[in-house]
Amino acid sequence: MRPKNLEKEEAIRTIALQIISEEGLENLSMQKLAKAANVSPRTIYIKYENKEDFLIKLFIDEVLGAYEKAILEKFTPDMEFAAGVKKLWTNAFRYFKNNRHAFALMQYGKSSPLLNKAYQERDIKEGDYFAPVHRFFELNAKAGVIRKLPQEAYRALLFAPMFELVNEYFDFLERPKQIITDKLFADCCDAVIKGMLK
Amino acid sequence: MRPKNLEKEEAIRTIALQIISEEGLENLSMQKLAKAANVSPRTIYIKYENKEDFLIKLFIDEVLGAYEKAILEKFTPDMEFAAGVKKLWTNAFRYFKNNRHAFALMQYGKSSPLLNKAYQERDIKEGDYFAPVHRFFELNAKAGVIRKLPQEAYRALLFAPMFELVNEYFDFLERPKQIITDKLFADCCDAVIKGMLK
DNA sequence: CAAAAGTAAGTAAATGTTTGTTTACTTATA
DNA sequence: TATAAGTAAACAAACATTTACTTACTTTTG
Numbered sequence: 030m031r032p033k034n035l036e037k038e039e040a041i042r043t044i045a046l047q048i049i050s051e052e053g054l055e056n057l058s059m060q061k062l063a064k065a066a067n068v069s070p071r072t073i074y075i076k077y078e079n080k081e082d083f084l085i086k087l088f089i090d091e092v093l094g095a096y097e098k099a100i101l102e103k104f105t106p107d108m109e110f111a112a113g114v115k116k117l118w119t120n121a122f123r124y125f126k127n128n129r130h131a132f133a134l135m136q137y138g139k140s141s142p143l144l145n146k147a148y149q150e151r152d153i154k155e156g157d158y159f160a161p162v163h164r165f166f167e168l169n170a171k172a173g174v175i176r177k178l179p180q181e182a183y184r185a186l187l188f189a190p191m192f193e194l195v196n197e198y199f200d201f202l203e204r205p206k207q208i209i210t211d212k213l214f215a216d217c218c219d220a221v222i223k224g225m226l227k
Numbered sequence: 228m229r230p231k232n233l234e235k236e237e238a239i240r241t242i243a244l245q246i247i248s249e250e251g252l253e254n255l256s257m258q259k260l261a262k263a264a265n266v267s268p269r270t271i272y273i274k275y276e277n278k279e280d281f282l283i284k285l286f287i288d289e290v291l292g293a294y295e296k297a298i299l300e301k302f303t304p305d306m307e308f309a310a311g312v313k314k315l316w317t318n319a320f321r322y323f324k325n326n327r328h329a330f331a332l333m334q335y336g337k338s339s340p341l342l343n344k345a346y347q348e349r350d351i352k353e354g355d356y357f358a359p360v361h362r363f364f365e366l367n368a369k370a371g372v373i374r375k376l377p378q379e380a381y382r383a384l385l386f387a388p389m390f391e392l393v394n395e396y397f398d399f400l401e402r403p404k405q406i407i408t409d410k411l412f413a414d415c416c417d418a419v420i421k422g423m424l425k
Numbered sequence: 426c427a428a429a430a431g432t433a434a435g436t437a438a439a440t441g442t443t444t445g446t447t448t449a450c451t452t453a454t455a
Numbered sequence: 456t457a458t459a460a461g462t463a464a465a466c467a468a469a470c471a472t473t474t475a476c477t478t479a480c481t482t483t484t485g
Contacts, residue, residue, distance in 0.1 A: 031434045031479045053340045055253040059471055069436045070472075080471065133338065139394065140334035142251045149398070179406050182415050185391035193383035196337065200347070208377050217380050224422025229453045229460045257445055267462045268446075278445065 033075075040066040041073055042091055043130075045083075050133035054084075054141060085147040088138060092131045093151070097159060099124035106164035110174045111222050113165055118191055118218045122211075125195045132195060175225045183225075190221055231273075238264040239271055240289055241328075243281075248331035252282075252339060283345040286336060290329045291349070295357065297322035304362035308372045309420050311363055316389055316416045320409075323393045330393060373423045381423075388419055 044066045048057045059080055063070040077083035100120045104113060125132045138144040152158055166183045169175045178186075194217060198209035242264045246255045257278055261268040275281035298318045302311065323330045336342040350356055364381045367373045376384075392415060396407035 030432045030481055032481085033434060037435085051340065053338075055339065055341075058469075060469075071437090071474095072435060074472070075434065136338035140251075140331065140338055141253065142249065143253075176414070176418065178414065178418075179411065181395045181406065182392070182411060185388045185395065186415055186418055189387035189391040190383045193387040194380070197379045197383065208379065213377065213380060216374070216376065217384060220374065220376075220384055220422040222422075224418040224420075228455055228458045230455085231460060235461090256443075258443075269448095269463090270461060272446070273460065 037066070037068055037072060038076060041068060041076075042087055045087055046091065046130035046134055049137065050130040054134075054137050059083075081143060084143060088134055088144050088147055089151055092134045092138070093148070095128070095131060096121075096124060096135065101159075101161055104161060104165075106161045106168055108165065110169045110226070113169075114187060114222050114225075115215070115218055117162070117187075118214065121188075121191055122195065122198075122214055126198070129199060132199070136192075136196070173227060176227055186225060187221060190217060235264070235266055235270060236274060239266060239274075240285055243285055244289065244328035244332055247335065248328040252332070252335050257281075279341060282341060286332055286342050286345055287349055290332045290336070291346070293326070293329060294319075294322060294333065299357075299359055302359060302363075304359045304366055306363065308367045308424070311367075312385060312420050312423075313413070313416055315360070315385070316412065319386075319389055320393065320396075320412055324396070327397060330397070334390075334394070371425060374425055384423060385419060388415060 041062065045057060045062055048062060048065065059070055059073060063073060073083065077086065100117055102120050104116045104120065106113075108116065134144075138148055163180055166175070166180060170177045194209055194214060198207070201207045201209055239260065243255060243260055246260060246263065257268055257271060261271060271281065275284065298315055300318050302314045302318065304311075306314065332342075336346055361378055364373070364378060368375045392407055392412060396405070399405045399407055
């Protein structure tokens, strides 16, 4: 049996993210992707059932999974609140800086019904998705360090500004001067922390 | 000369937003839209040059413009900081609750390169886009009420969590119990305000 | 221990469908 | 009656996916 060429599999995923990032999800076609990845359309369909299946797996495995892993590096739920939040923010900033294309598909995850559905299904099925972060909030709320709010509110207050800053960071890459520096990022993180404290 | 039917023009825009919201931007085609709006494809091309032109105008006029108008209602740059932020948040929440389809396209504005480009061009051309909010931050920073940060950081800290909460609000509409209540929304607004104060 | 057989990986080209847009024509009103 | 608004049907190009075939490797066999 002919063994599969792992380089081709990776090229398909990598180039898909590139096209989505540069031209938009609505401009990604299977034929265009195959051509750009130097592969026959059929090759994509060996691994993925159809386009929908491909996009969902790309989103969940390549983007969500890698993001989750990166953000939780050296983070534990029992960290002191400010230190924990700073760790999550710096982890995320570092990861996205090095994975711009993944960030683009991540953003689509918030608007596209297809990916949104995938996200919610995963969230329900895998109860331990971001579980350490859940637990981190829970512990700090119990200890009276932060206000008691639903997890959804914690996520909105803590992560939404971070995403927006990363977005701005990429926008400014195409302009003469970058304003989203590590210093500014840290200042914003402080503001978010302060807002959540009791 | 036969006068144009304004109802048809509106149907085109309304139904486009509906399709984008329910099936995603990538599933909106001109022929599908025409059929759904009970109109010949040609009719769309009377007013709009092509699909790109249509989407950009839909995004800017129907979504951004209406959002801007709604959010600035009874808001002035000289308002006291907490009161001003609360006004912006409640205006936005009310507007989106009544315009779910517009919110969907708004979210795409952050991911789609096409709409993103349109957004940035508008932002540059019309210097007074959200000018009252700009000025509001400027005044409060000068007065020493809030930290001094770039406008981009203010926007990230102030608006990003609000958008995320609206997003959650719509997600929870399809579940047994709504958790994004006016009360929770107000609590989160307080947290954001507190974080920005000096 | 080489050569043949078996097999999944891979390709190029074609499938029928849907796409954005246009053509040739009709309709409604100033 | 002049004219822009509107329609139905058509256009080539691009779409997702499949068909029919070849390739490259593993395993079995003589």
